[in-house]
Amino acid sequence: MALTALRKYWPFYVMLLPGVLFYLVFRYFPMYGMIIAFKDFSLMDGILRSPWANPWYKHFETFYQSPYFGELLRNTLLISLYKLVWGTIPPILLALLLNECRIRWLRAIVQTLTYMPHFLSWVIIFGILIALFSQNGGIVNRWIVEAGGSSYPFLTSTHTFRSVLVGSEVWQNLGWGAIIYLAAMAGIDPTLYEAAKVDGAGRLRMIWHITIPGIRSVIILLFILKLGHLLDAGFDQIYILYNIQVYPVADILDTWVYRTGLQQLNFSLASAVGLFKSLIGMALVLLANNVAKRWGEGIW
Amino acid sequence: MVKGLDDKIFNVAVYAILVFCALLAIFPILYVVSVSITPFGEVLRNGGFILIPRDVTFSAYKTLLTQSNLPQAFKITVLITVVGTAINLILTGLMAYPLSRKNLPGRRLVLLMIVFTLIFSGGLIPTYLIVKSVGLIDSVWAMILPNAIWSFNVLIMKSFFEGLPEELFESARLDGAKEFRILFQIVAPLSIPVIMTIGLFYLVGHWNEFFQAIFYVTDRTLFPLQVIVREILMQSQQPLENADNITPTQTMQMASVMIASLPVLIVYPFIQKYFTKGMLLGSIKG
Numbered sequence: 384m385a386l387t388a389l390r391k392y393w394p395f396y397v398m399l400l401p402g403v404l405f406y407l408v409f410r411y412f413p414m415y416g417m418i419i420a421f422k423d424f425s426l427m428d429g430i431l432r433s434p435w436a437n438p439w440y441k442h443f444e445t446f447y448q449s450p451y452f453g454e455l456l457r458n459t460l461l462i463s464l465y466k467l468v469w470g471t472i473p474p475i476l477l478a479l480l481l482n483e484c485r486i487r488w489l490r491a492i493v494q495t496l497t498y499m500p501h502f503l504s505w506v507i508i509f510g511i512l513i514a515l516f517s518q519n520g521g522i523v524n525r526w527i528v529e530a531g532g533s534s535y536p537f538l539t540s541t542h543t544f545r546s547v548l549v550g551s552e553v554w555q556n557l558g559w560g561a562i563i564y565l566a567a568m569a570g571i572d573p574t575l576y577e578a579a580k581v582d583g584a585g586r587l588r589m590i591w592h593i594t595i596p597g598i599r600s601v602i603i604l605l606f607i608l609k610l611g612h613l614l615d616a617g618f619d620q621i622y623i624l625y626n627i628q629v630y631p632v633a634d635i636l637d638t639w640v641y642r643t644g645l646q647q648l649n650f651s652l653a654s655a656v657g658l659f660k661s662l663i664g665m666a667l668v669l670l671a672n673n674v675a676k677r678w679g680e681g682i683w
Numbered sequence: 684m685v686k687g688l689d690d691k692i693f694n695v696a697v698y699a700i701l702v703f704c705a706l707l708a709i710f711p712i713l714y715v716v717s718v719s720i721t722p723f724g725e726v727l728r729n730g731g732f733i734l735i736p737r738d739v740t741f742s743a744y745k746t747l748l749t750q751s752n753l754p755q756a757f758k759i760t761v762l763i764t765v766v767g768t769a770i771n772l773i774l775t776g777l778m779a780y781p782l783s784r785k786n787l788p789g790r791r792l793v794l795l796m797i798v799f800t801l802i803f804s805g806g807l808i809p810t811y812l813i814v815k816s817v818g819l820i821d822s823v824w825a826m827i828l829p830n831a832i833w834s835f836n837v838l839i840m841k842s843f844f845e846g847l848p849e850e851l852f853e854s855a856r857l858d859g860a861k862e863f864r865i866l867f868q869i870v871a872p873l874s875i876p877v878i879m880t881i882g883l884f885y886l887v888g889h890w891n892e893f894f895q896a897i898f899y900v901t902d903r904t905l906f907p908l909q910v911i912v913r914e915i916l917m918q919s920q921q922p923l924e925n926a927d928n929i930t931p932t933q934t935m936q937m938a939s940v941m942i943a944s945l946p947v948l949i950v951y952p953f954i955q956k957y958f959t960k961g962m963l964l965g966s967i968k969g
Contacts, residue, residue: 398778401774402837403778405774406796406797409830409831410805412809413809414804414809415809416805416810416812417805417806430816480700480704483697489698493704495955497707497708498955499709502887503891503944504893506893506916510940511712511715513916513933514714514718514732514933520732520931562962563962586693587693644808645808657807657808658806661806664803665803668802
């Protein structure tokens with residue numbers, strides 16, 4: 384049976400081979416490599432020969448008892464939640480406005496320009512933030528000084544850094560996030576609007592009673608799915624934008640794992656924290672998908 | 684009558700806010716351009732940077748393109764973008780095509796293997812150790828292979844292939860065509876839209892390459908653009924070593940930002956529709 388399948392389908396298996404190899408080497412071997420979270424790993428001995436930690440939960444305990452535990456968890460969850468809240472409403476509003484826009488070329492230009500930041504890397508956005516907000520030379524601080532105030536270190540102050548993170552993320556994804564709501568709006572039955580017009584409804588009323596209910600399920604679905612990624616506060620962005628002054632408010636699980644593992648070479652401790660995050664992350668995603676499925680639309 | 688007026692006010696408000704959003708997106712980028720061409724004399728005269736300099740100079744660009752590691756980094760980025768995207772597309776297509784054959788034994792297992800990586804990963808440290816043990820540290824391949832396939836793209840391409848008419852494959856097989864020929868000569872030409880879309884996402888991903896470089900590469904001559912630009916941006920405290928020091932530090936920094944983003948900004952308007960399509964394809968799945 385297996386042999387006849389092989390004979391019949393072998394070209395397909397040959398095609399799958401490089402991809403499967405990729406997944407085994409770069410995705411599944413690392414999962415196996417996670418056992419170093421339970422070992423006292425040293426580069427000399429390697430994954431297999433490094434001795435087991437005693438007790439096995441040693442590194443987890445170290446992390447749990449360290450002052451970082453609370454701080455990292457708090458920063459991760461707070462930054463995530465802020466982004467979730469501030470990042471959800473603006474794209475919906477933009478989509479509503481684009482949907483109401485009756486001038487085709489204006490709509491096209493606005494879409495092109497607002498989607499663009501999505502393709503800029505965080506390094507580029509870091510550069511933009513320096514031009515706008517740095518203490519010496521940033522144009523915003525120049526305006527503040529000209530208005531009689533004193534310049535403020537927006538990018539290195541613990542008071543403003545989280546706002547910088549949330550703000551730059553909203554800026555980057557305002558237009559891009561609107562695409563999916565626009566598509567949902569395009570799917571609303573046009574006869575609903577015609578009927579409302581006959582009844583004498585104004586445009587605001589139509590938005591409130593037809594458009595928003597029409598995309599409500601998409602809004603809720605996306606929100607639930609994003610909740611599943613609560614532990615991903617944005618490693619790429621934070622690593623590139625942060626600095627030692629703002630660690631107390633900006634250091635998240637991922638950035639700490641990077642510094643502890645690859646910079647201080649404390650591989651086992653970093654892996655333990657990484658495993659902790661991966662497991663809770665997986666539970667959250669599965670939970671979110673489950674809830675989303677009950678909403679009638681699963682993700683696969 | 685009143686209603687018509689209401690409608691007009693509503694329209695004007697909508698257009699005004701939309702224009703504001705567009706300006707919000709483009710203004711920071713235009714300002715970066717402005718800083719990157721501001722000469723030192725302007726900064727002295729105005730006591731800082733202003734929105735539109737009266738005088739412009741491209742000296743920062745000239746310095747960066749002749750006296751820094753930027754040209755070398757540019758070459759590396761172009762290399763990993765071209766080679767990386769080619770590898771991405773070939774591997775993704777080779778995986779997606781068999782998986783689109785619904786009767787292939789073992790198909791569900793491979794799909795499960797792919798989907799599982801979307802919800803669970805070994806994390807940074809174990810992945811680093813694997814990349815190290817396969818000997819990729821300090822090579823351009825470290826910036827290409829560890830992310831050679833994006834699971835979402837396999838799923839998107841697979842569902843596109845599933846939408847192709849079945850008779851097409853059957854008649855080709857009756858003519859004695861081998862599966863590899865079917866994939867490259869029949870399926871691929873029919874799948875240009877999805878290949879473009881997925882290819883562009885891979886392309887931008889490589890152009891913006893940063894993290895695999897700082898994880899796996901220590902050899903400075905292999906650093907891609909984004910890493911070098913970030914280094915230049917981090918030198919904000921001490922002025923750039925610049926013989927005659929005519930170019931302000933920030934002008935230099937913004938010129939490097941422009942050099943790294945210009946290719947994306949120039950090409951982007953022409954390919955935007957593919958990205959939008961890809962976003963919607965992806966969200967049906969995810």
